[in-house]
Amino acid sequence: MxxxxxxxxxxxxxxxxxxxxxxxxxxxxxxxxxxxxxxxxxxxxxxxxxxxxxxxxxxxxxxxxxxxxxxxxxxxxxxxxxxxxxxxxxxxxxxxxxxxxxxxxxxxxxxxxxxxxxxxxxxxxxxxxxxxxxxxxxxxxxGAQWDSRFAVPFIKAQAGGKAKVGFVAQNIPVSQAEMEFAEKLAREQGLETLPVVVVPGGSADFTPFAAKLKDGGADWVLSWAPWPLEIGVFEALARIGWTGRYVTYAHQPAQDDLARLKSPNLFAFGGNALFTExxxxxxxxxxxxxxxxxxxxxxxxxxxxxxxxxxxxxxxxxxxxxxxxxxxxxxxxxxxxxxxxxxxxxxxxxxxxxxxxxYKVYRWDTGSRAVVPVGGWTRLDVK
Known part of the structure; x- marks a missing residue:
């Protein structure tokens, strides 16, 4: 020190x-x-x-x-x-x-x-x-809760109002509380939910946690945690053959990993405009x-x-x-x-x-072979 x-x-x-x-x-x-x-x-x-x-x-x-x-x-x-x-x-x-x-x-x-x-x-x-x-x-x-207030309605809209949603958190209070809030919000909005999957920080293998989501029948997964865990669980899901859609907060490495993975099923949302723009x-x-x-x-x-x-x-x-x-x-x-x-x-x-x-959402577009926005900015009034 x-x-x-x-x-x-x-x-x-x-x-x-x-x-x-x-x-x-x-x-x-x-x-x-x-x-x-x-x-x-x-x-x-x-x-x-x-x-x-x-x-x-x-x-x-x-x-x-x-x-x-x-x-x-x-x-x-x-x-x-x-x-x-x-x-x-x-x-x-x-x-x-x-x-x-x-x-x-x-x-x-x-x-x-x-x-x-x-x-x-x-x-x-x-x-x-x-x-x-x-x-x-x-x-x-x-910010806690406001991010979920954007992400859950986004999932509902993309899924046409019907989906089974899984949630991934790290074993730290702020991440767990956010995903518990998101699960409750999703149920209130008429979506079917799975219990929050809590992943220990520093986990070397995300496969067991990914398997819980796949075996539970998740169509969509929302993760709100440090980026290595967010993206690690998505990659583990892809390796075991899951074909659903994954939504996660766009921390700093997001644009790099969206371009690296080239998966149209990975959505990264956030409050900053990516430098790809x-x-x-x-x-x-x-x-x-x-x-x-x-x-x-x-x-x-x-x-x-x-x-x-x-x-x-x-x-x-x-x-x-x-x-x-x-x-x-x-x-x-x-x-x-x-x-x-x-x-x-x-x-x-x-x-x-x-x-x-x-908030703005980004994903990989297979047609243009680039990271692109999914629509424009969405505004939430904070009261």
């Missing part, structure tokens, strides 16, 4: 070299730079580095640089707690980009020190939903991060959007910007995501998630 904090502090020294710490907006970021979840969350670390280096090179915000203190929590609660205590010594905001077990210690410290906490890569906690906790904010594209903002990000990261550019989107939100909040907060003033300012942001999402991220005093959630 000490080594990671030293590295983070050394990075800060070079990141804001032209200015003294007292002249900077000081931000703490607890992120899984290493550890089992690093492949998903470490890209947010790179996104913040690139994004705010550009800001600082252009003169900073309101004439002041943004100083980011990074701490590697490896997805471990104890390390996240240590990061939070370190950050509490003078930061005006803590950013989290890590797995859900790190949430509680960060929330505890944020509450104790009255520091706003921005989730910018991990699943949005319920505290960001209406009625929102005054210190908890979330820019991440995926080659939008101007996609090209801008690709250019900005070239040579600055070992990750594919599309892996950096969650961190990039989070940084966009933070930039606007700091500009609106002005100078000086205290943690109390920043918390109040965050509750007023309206950020144009420039096509990365289906619409703006807008927060209010009691809604720190978004006023409207947008």
């Amino acid at each position: 000490a080594r990671h904090l030293v590295l983070a502090l050394l990075f800060v020294a070079t990141f804001v070299a032209p200015a003294q710490a007292a002249d900077a907006y000081r931000i703490g970021m607890s992120v899984a730079i290493t550890g089992p979840a690093a492949g998903i969350y470490a890209p947010a670390f790179d996104a913040y580095k690139v994004y705010f280096k550009r800001i600082n090179d252009a003169g900073g915000i309101n004439g002041h640089p943004v100083e980011i203190m990074f701490g590697d929590d490896r997805g471990e609660p104890s390390r996240a707690a240590a990061n939070a205590k370190k950050f509490a010594e003078g930061v005006i905001l803590i950013v989290n980009a890590s797995i859900s077990p790190t949430y509680k210690p960060l929330m505890t410290e944020a509450e104790a020190e009255k520091i706003p906490l921005l989730f910018g890569g991990g699943v949005c906690p319920k505290e960001a939903f209406p009625p929102a906790h005054p210190l908890i904010f979330c820019s991440t594209s995926f 080659a939008l101007p903002i996609h090209k801008e990000i690709e250019s900005a991060v070239k040579g600055q990261t070992s990750h594919p550019p599309h892996y950096l989107v969650e961190g990039w959007v989070s940084a966009m939100v933070l930039e606007q909040a700091l500009r609106k907060c002005g100078w000086p910007c205290s943690k109390d003033k920043l918390a109040q300012t965050l509750a007023t942001v309206s950020v144009d995501t420039r096509g990365l999402r289906g619409g703006a991220i807008e927060w209010t005093a009691d809604n720190h998630y978004r006023q409207r959630a947008y």
Whole structure:
């Protein structure tokens, strides 16, 4: 831990070299730079580095640089707690980009020190939903229950109103709770359901879990979990001859695996536009991060959007910007995501998630031999 904090502090020294710490907006970021979840969350670390280096090179915000203190929590609660205590010594905001077990210690410290906490890569906690906790904010594209509120009606529509649906979760509370919610929602909407299949994290063989779904007669399967598990169960189903349709959340690797597997039966839905659409903002990000990261550019989107939100909040907060003033300012942001999402991220005093959630579905099209959208953006009003 000490080594990671030293590295983070050394990075800060070079990141804001032209200015003294007292002249900077000081931000703490607890992120899984290493550890089992690093492949998903470490890209947010790179996104913040690139994004705010550009800001600082252009003169900073309101004439002041943004100083980011990074701490590697490896997805471990104890390390996240240590990061939070370190950050509490003078930061005006803590950013989290890590797995859900790190949430509680960060929330505890944020509450104790009255520091706003921005989730910018991990699943949005319920505290960001209406009625929102005054210190908890979330820019991440995926959110508990709202994702299922989109996915279940999508399955029903695609299936013509009649289907037997299976559900796949990882053995972590947030994933299991989401799939239990989705199963209940599916039953309420008249679909036949199978019990949620819970898969231990780190499983080397997904075949036994896939067999439960196939033997149960599932026509459709919905999975909401870390990507390796989501895609692992689908591939296991394909190997044992299942011919149904599989719907899963489109985490960062989705577009790569959709193209690799070339299966028209695999649907990936999400809140971010895939880089296969080659939008101007996609090209801008690709250019900005070239040579600055070992990750594919599309892996950096969650961190990039989070940084966009933070930039606007700091500009609106002005100078000086205290943690109390920043918390109040965050509750007023309206950020144009420039096509990365289906619409703006807008927060209010009691809604720190978004006023409207947008979803788009992608699949492999055998005719065009490309990953394509299945329709346009679908909007859900968040109340």
